[in-house]
Amino acid sequence: MASSPMNKYWIPHLDIHKKVITQELQYYLGPDATVRPYTREGEDGFLITTPGACLTDEQIDDICLKSKEMWEKQAAARSQSNPEKPLKRPLHQPVLISKGSGEGSKRRGKDRRGHISRRPYDDKKGSESSRK
Structure with missing residues (x-):
């Protein structure tokens, strides 16, 4: 059985939810x-x-209409999970990727013992190579 040739088309993602087009295609x-x-x-x-x-x-x-409905459902679900603060733009709710330790700015410029280093970083490199 010979397979028929496949045509390829591109459409912009504007107003189209990936899950919707995948389900409907x-x-x-x-x-x-x-x-x-x-x-x-x-x-x-x-x-x-x-x-x-x-x-x-x-x-x-x-597909665009169903995509809009999908985004509205997702926004409603998000707002129910955090009802105390409604967002102006529910689709642009920030997602935490990582959280800093809070000590980053305090530790800058200190050596391992917690003392403030008086030498720039480049000088440290130079002094190590001159010891050899």
Whole structure:
């Protein structure tokens, strides 16, 4: 059985949620259609691979509408988890990646024993090499 040639289409990610397009694509374009994130000429979007034609304007509108609903549900879930402070921009809630120890600014310029070093860093390197 010969496989049919696959067409590749790019669409911008604007107003499209990745989860929604992933869920809806095969419904619209059939079981052989795939989608993945793809950057074209510096612009983020999605690369759609399908044996037939790409999504119609109506299908893209439907995906955008479902994406908006998805973002609204996510924002509502986030605001329920932190109800005391509503955000002006719920989709831009900061996510903590790492937390500093709080001692970084205090330790700067001190050696291992907690004494303030009077020599610049480069001098320390030079003095080590001159000892050898």
